[in-house]
Amino acid sequence: MEAYLHGVSTRSVDDLIKALGADTGISKSEVSRICADLDSEVTAFRDRPLSHTTFPYVFLDATYCKARVNHRVVSQAVVIATGVSADGRREILGFTVGDSEDGAFWTAFLRSLKARGLTGVQLAISDAHAGLVAALRAVFLGAAWQRCRVH
Template identity: 75%
Template sequence: MALSQSDLLRLMESLRTADGIELIRAVAQRMLQELIEAEATARIGAEPGEHSDARTTWRNGHRDKTLTTQAGDLELAIPKVRTGSFFPSLLERRRRIDQALYAVIMEAYVLGVSTRSVDDLVKALGADTGISKSEVSRICADLDEQLTAFRDRPLGHTRFPYVYLDATYCKARVNHQIVSRAVVVATGITEDGGREVLGLMVGDSETEMFWTEFLRSLRERGLTGVRLVIGDRHSGLVKAIRKVMLGAAYQRCRVH
């Protein structure tokens, strides 16, 4: 399943405004660091510690660099070489990478696309060498562990008296067809006013069964203390709230 650029950016913005920005920041930092290391390997001609006739120089540690983006400061490590110099093409001055970087992250990490598409996106960022299929697969496999940990993390560390539920529809490619898919998001409000993205799920539509499955997954992860659920008046959502969120009041969102 692959979303369009506009759909990806809209979904990213909804996560960013719901304090999901920390996840994007961590993933962006990890992805960018991997791209820097891959470009250094291509420049040197060998992996760290690898014996190769194609090697042109040797690594000589790293130097720290802070990259300021809309997702926050990214702490990066730039490889140093013994002879010559190396500076990642992605970080060249006057190159704006935020929007393209987020597109790479959302495509390759959250939703998953082909390795060829990721290579095209990396080149769009300004990395002339691109990235190999095996490197893309390795990076995405590592990042998938972080996403799984975020989606399955326990929610019993604090109480969320207020929970906002909403859905957006995005065009996606499923089995070689472009179809509309529902992306549902739950945002919790703590007793002291803090916000946290509790979870998200992708389905065919906002049926009662789909919403019920999503809400039960939140309960199973430890969501407790909910006193008020805010959402639209979709019949499937309302029925699921009454079935799963026992003891919690329901209020229609004023925006809707």
């Protein structure tokens, strides 16, 4: 699973399995089964409730990665939210992937966090992406925004 997650091709994983002494490598159907297991774990993580505590501080960011979509390699936005509780504990609140990080995309992502129980946001920290800042103001009314010092 780890090799596949790091983008190693099925053929290379097969070669690795053989190099480790297995008589046969790994089939495409076995890779599909492994990926299905990973998909269910990721879905459970992404859908878990966030109502167990409040997160007064939320960091938001995005990066772009290459992904295969409809048999083409394209650039995709991967956005992530990290919450910090009042006692300083950090937790990944959620992430999602989309075509770009426009305002509608950020708004949908933030609304999904809120629907899962994210409450108590007092300060959001992010870059100054206009769509993100507008989405924050629309979804978390009254929360302050601060530009991330790294950005």
